[in-house]
Amino acid sequence: MVNILIAPNSFKNSLTAEEVADAIAQGIQNSGIKAKVLMHPIADGGDHTSFLLTKLQNGAMHTAKVKGAYLKPTQASYGLINNGKTAIIEVAETSGFKSIKQKLKSPLESSTKGLGELINICIKSGITDFIICLGGSVTVDGGIGMLQELGLEFFDGNKKLVRPLPKDFDKVDAMDRGKLKEQTSKCKFTVLCDVNNPLLGKEGAAHVFGPQKGASADDIRILEEFLQNFESLTFDSSKKSLNKVLGGGAAGGLAAAFSVFLNADLKKGAEYFCEITDFEKSLQKADILITGEGSMDSQSLEGKAPITVAKLAIQKKIPCIAIAGKIPLEIPDELQQYFTMLMPIGNQPEEIKEAMANTKNNIVRTIEQISKLIHFFHNKGQNKD
Numbered sequence: 001m002v003n004i005l006i007a008p009n010s011f012k013n014s015l016t017a018e019e020v021a022d023a024i025a026q027g028i029q030n031s032g033i034k035a036k037v038l039m040h041p042i043a044d045g046g047d048h049t050s051f052l053l054t055k056l057q058n059g060a061m062h063t064a065k066v067k068g069a070y071l072k073p074t075q076a077s078y079g080l081i082n083n084g085k086t087a088i089i090e091v092a093e094t095s096g097f098k099s100i101k102q103k104l105k106s107p108l109e110s111s112t113k114g115l116g117e118l119i120n121i122c123i124k125s126g127i128t129d130f131i132i133c134l135g136g137s138v139t140v141d142g143g144i145g146m147l148q149e150l151g152l153e154f155f156d157g158n159k160k161l162v163r164p165l166p167k168d169f170d171k172v173d174a175m176d177r178g179k180l181k182e183q184t185s186k187c188k189f190t191v192l193c194d195v196n197n198p199l200l201g202k203e204g205a206a207h208v209f210g211p212q213k214g215a216s217a218d219d220i221r222i223l224e225e226f227l228q229n230f231e232s233l234t235f236d237s238s239k240k241s242l243n244k245v246l247g248g249g250a251a252g253g254l255a256a257a258f259s260v261f262l263n264a265d266l267k268k269g270a271e272y273f274c275e276i277t278d279f280e281k282s283l284q285k286a287d288i289l290i291t292g293e294g295s296m297d298s299q300s301l302e303g304k305a306p307i308t309v310a311k312l313a314i315q316k317k318i319p320c321i322a323i324a325g326k327i328p329l330e331i332p333d334e335l336q337q338y339f340t341m342l343m344p345i346g347n348q349p350e351e352i353k354e355a356m357a358n359t360k361n362n363i364v365r366t367i368e369q370i371s372k373l374i375h376f377f378h379n380k381g382q383n384k385d
Helices: 017-031 051-054 091-095 113-124 144-149 167-173 177-183 205-210 219-237 250-262 269-276 281-282 298-302 305-315 354-357 357-385
Strands: 002-006 035-039 062-065 073-081 086-090 129-133 153-154 174-176 189-191 265-270 290-293 319-324 341-343
Touching: 002 017, 002 051, 002 357, 017 035, 017 051, 017 290, 017 357, 035 177, 035 357, 051 062, 051 073, 051 086, 051 129, 051 269, 062 219, 073 091, 073 113, 086 091, 086 113, 091 113, 091 129, 091 250, 113 144, 113 177, 129 341, 144 153, 144 250, 153 177, 167 219, 174 219, 189 250, 189 269, 205 281, 219 250, 219 354, 265 269, 269 281, 269 305, 281 305, 290 357, 298 305, 305 319, 341 357
Parallel strands: 002 035, 002 290, 086 129, 129 189, 189 265, 290 319, 319 341
Antiparallel strands: 062 073, 073 086, 153 174
């Protein structure tokens, strides 16, 4: 009997990691092979990380009403673990597509105010330990919305208190951290992200992520100016640079804001997830690892969950099979080296919408065929011994 560890990431906008794991398990079962299956779905700080991490840590999910990315009310879910002492907050819940009902506008009008509101709700209930998952945001506000809710004050040239958005940050002349420090002095923030982009420049938050969040060419120019102004104001007042934070451009600059203003510990999301959920213990029992996510390409090498678990499998000389909704026509060697097999789940030409609707069936069918191959070679190896 072969021991198979199932450890996929989510297939974004199609299935959660748990749903993908269930589909893989169904494919193995349908194949009729004799296998012992262990499921350990994974995440890297993206959508649904808070739900999965809370479940695996035997915590409980809660909800709160806060402002969404465009300042309309939204219900945000968050997790509590460690007997309610640690809050796990997913930026996607307060400032992501869910909060805007999937209808993008310009990120010039976006705000992370709701994230600050949710952190405040937790602080007022006595929570001081936070895990923040940065994936899935639609904001590019450098974290100013969140920081204002936590006590950071901005003033115009007449020393009048203002509450700017990215579109009108040019009226800001000074800022005061006094109330921010007082309100968050006892808080510890661990921030999970999976990109290395800086805050500014061609590889920064506005240029790389702005278009994904509805930004036009003019919007990108204005966003870059806003972020540069915020960087200058921050450096002048603290001698700390937002732009020097590795990965500071994540979630529209939230990573930089957490690092500089809240002394957060920025972690690679997938590595932290595997550590806190004791993934290696699950891996020790496996003969084969099956992982996957919606899209696998060279960008996956920047810390995505399937690469992280594949590296751990390689260390233990365990073969790793990966599936994805989309892979490159020619798989780069630097990607292929992590996988014994990397397979797309598509079976026929389909429009994106149709393919995503068929994700579960495509996974089940693909894994059923892969399982038959696993069975053949595993039995052959045992008979040879």
